[in-house]
Amino acid sequence: MPDIGGSDLFVLAFGDILHYFNPYTATLFLLALLFTGLVIASRPERQLDIAFGGDAYYAKMTTVSEMRFRRFMAIACGLASMGAMASGDIFNFTLFVSLVGITNVGIVSAVRIRHVLNAAYEYGIVAMVATLPLFGGAALILGTTGTLSIQALAAGGFAVPLVGKALLALGVIGEGMAPFYAAKAEMFRAPGAPYVIMCSLSSLLIFLRVVEIVITI
Amino acid sequence: MLIISRISRVLSNFQHLVALFAGACVIVSLIGIFSLPLAFEENQLYPKTLDPASSLYPYDRGGVPFGPTEIVAQYPENSPYAGYVTTYLTPLSQYLADHTHYLGTTIVAHPGGIIDEILYNTRGLDTVVETSILFTAFAIASYLYRRREEE
Numbered sequence: 001m002p003d004i005g006g007s008d009l010f011v012l013a014f015g016d017i018l019h020y021f022n023p024y025t026a027t028l029f030l031l032a033l034l035f036t037g038l039v040i041a042s043r044p045e046r047q048l049d050i051a052f053g054g055d056a057y058y059a060k061m062t063t064v065s066e067m068r069f070r071r072f073m074a075i076a077c078g079l080a081s082m083g084a085m086a087s088g089d090i091f092n093f094t095l096f097v098s099l100v101g102i103t104n105v106g107i108v109s110a111v112r113i114r115h116v117l118n119a120a121y122e123y124g125i126v127a128m129v130a131t132l133p134l135f136g137g138a139a140l141i142l143g144t145t146g147t148l149s150i151q152a153l154a155a156g157g158f159a160v161p162l163v164g165k166a167l168l169a170l171g172v173i174g175e176g177m178a179p180f181y182a183a184k185a186e187m188f189r190a191p192g193a194p195y196v197i198m199c200s201l202s203s204l205l206i207f208l209r210v211v212e213i214v215i216t217i
Numbered sequence: 218m219l220i221i222s223r224i225s226r227v228l229s230n231f232q233h234l235v236a237l238f239a240g241a242c243v244i245v246s247l248i249g250i251f252s253l254p255l256a257f258e259e260n261q262l263y264p265k266t267l268d269p270a271s272s273l274y275p276y277d278r279g280g281v282p283f284g285p286t287e288i289v290a291q292y293p294e295n296s297p298y299a300g301y302v303t304t305y306l307t308p309l310s311q312y313l314a315d316h317t318h319y320l321g322t323t324i325v326a327h328p329g330g331i332i333d334e335i336l337y338n339t340r341g342l343d344t345v346v347e348t349s350i351l352f353t354a355f356a357i358a359s360y361l362y363r364r365r366e367e368e
Contacts, residue, residue: 013292013295015290015292015295015296016292016295016296018292018295069360073353073357076349076353083346092346095346095347095350098350099346099350099353102350102353102354102357106356109361110360110364112364119231122231122232122234122235125235126235126238129235129238130238133242140255142261142262143255143258144256144258146258146260146261148262149291152291159256161252161255162252163245163249163252163255166245166248166249167245170241170242170245174238
């Protein structure tokens with residue numbers, strides 16, 4: 001099996017669940033950690049719309065309660081992506097990914113702008129539907145190999161079906177929309193910069209991680 | 218018009234998102250159906266047997282009451298005490314057990330209770346993640362509900 005992540009730097013054993021870092025996942029984990037710290041420390045941006053042809057501008061305010069809720073969801077999203085980076089178990093990975101999808105919807109659901117909510121609604125439907133291929137892929141891998149540990153699967157000796165990997169990747173794409181950022185652009189128009197960027201960063205991270213998993217197992 | 222700009226035009230409209238994803242699901246499912254049959258691995262790590270003749274059916278999860286029961290684990294060396302219930306007490310549970318007489322009645326009602334701990338040691342942090350998913354979903358739902366009240 002190709003080992004694209006590099007050799008293990010650190011393994012933390014919780015019973016049957018191994019959490020491990022290799023240079024690849026450690027980099028992704030540090031990125032998530034750094035950005036979660038930024039989300040905690042920073043204050044939301046204030047969007048300004050200039051009215052053309054005059055000196056006037058509109059300042060969009062973010063209320064404190066909305067800011068609090070979105071910051072909470074962004075921190076939860078960061079924690080979930082950190083968990084997805086460190087997890088060495090396919091089922092736990094899928095759980096963390098679905099948590100990322102839910103918190104992504106939560107980050108934008110607090111916004112009161114109609115077109116942003118419309119986009120978030122479409123995205124929420126995809127995130128809900130994507131749990132089927134996500135958990136279906138994990139279940140197929142468990143059924144055909146008898147184990148869920150990524151390290152055991154990477155050691156070889158198991159015939160992981162291609163369709164299981166494809167379903168897993170499709171589920172992660174649906175939860176995070178990672179390669180289709182154009183579709184998420186409507187959501188990113190919501191004011192409140194650091195929280196909204198957490199959506200895109202977390203989906204990018206889980207997508208990169210699932211690529212590593214699919215190639216490794 | 219280039220075909221790639223046509224594709225990107227379709228992709229840029231978020232209202233096509235659900236249809237696109239559904240199409241991808243259909244394609245992968247069709248590939249899955251054509252790749253059948255997939256062999257079921259008999260040597261499952263987390264075995265489950267259903268015995269319709271058992272009086273405990275369908276809750277008979279295997280094991281012999283008051284007898285030795287072998288627990289299958291992926292890494293047995295990581296959980297040498299798998300199955301010994303009280304070895305899974307968390308520091309909080311241990312503190313409660315040392316200082317009160319009532320842990321037995323609250324054992325499943327606080328985080329780190331015995332039931333949590335068994336699941337935690339044998340198969341997973343997943344129980345923790347599952348409850349946090351539920352919690353997050355409820356937080357979003359209650360926020361949306363209260364926002365409607367405010368308006």
